[in-house]
Amino acid sequence: MNILSEKNIKNEAIINKEELNRLLDEDNSKIYEVIRVINRKAVFLKEHFQRMKESIQLSGTKGSIDFNSYKKSIELLISENLFENCNIRVSYYYNGGEIALFYFIESYYPSKQQFKTGVHTVTAVVQRHNPNVKSFQKAFKEKVQQIMDASKAFEAILVNEDGTVSEGSRSNIFFVKGNKLVTSPDSAVLLGVTRNKVAEVCESNGIEVEKRIIKIDELESFDGAFITGTSNDVLPIKSIDKIVYNSADNDTVKKASELYLNEVRKETEI
Secondary structure, eight states, X not given: OOBOOSEEEETTEEEEHHHHHHHHHHOOSOEEEEEEEETTEETTHHHHHHHHHHHHHHHTOSOOOOHHHHHXXXXXXXXXXXXXXXXXXXXXXXXXXXXXXXXXXXXXXXXXXXXXXXXXXXXXXXXXXXXXXXXXXXXXXXXXXHHHHHHTOSEEXXXXXXXXXXXXXXXXXXEEETTEEEEOOGGGSOOOHHHHHHHHHHHTTTOEEEEOOEEGGGGGGOSEEEEEETTTEEEEEEEETTEEOOGGGOXXXXXXXXXXXXXXXXXXXX
């Protein structure tokens, strides 16, 4: 993780990068959130706050966070730095009191070409510990990265030992069957803000969203697939291992992307 901001925030107060790194070294809970900033505006701030609050509770970490303080810290970080379009990482831990740290990190977004053609993904038999909690797990990340590097894949699709598909290593996944989206049950995945928003706007616009167990041997039967995430938006999948999809030209994928980006525009209009 490459921290970009020189001025960072701890509980509404400005700190320098050296102090930030010292505080991050104390962090044992590894509860974090990543928020997209577009045109100097934080996207879906309330939703990201709520997910972090739930991660704190589900992980058993002490303390809590307050939305007004969270919002003020985000706004202060943006105002003290010059980044127009970048991701903010928020880290939370408890050490004699609640500590919430806010800082800009180096951010990668898919290229126009990747959105146009879709991306290659690979399956990985790896199970995330407590999938509903957004926490940093070093061993998990390193294992998945090795698998992705070996296959030159954009993302790894996680498969449980029972042969069920859950989510991406850093994203959620939707499959397309006709005019219907199929995704894993809420209990089996990290409840991504982008995932929830996509499901919400699709259901409101006539696209059925079915949440159910997905078997790995079903993958060839789907018409297309896409991943969602803070940096990825709705990103078509070109292939999973040797299974090839025409997701980028699929009408349901295009509609889901259009509906989601409309919601993003509402958040970022100047």
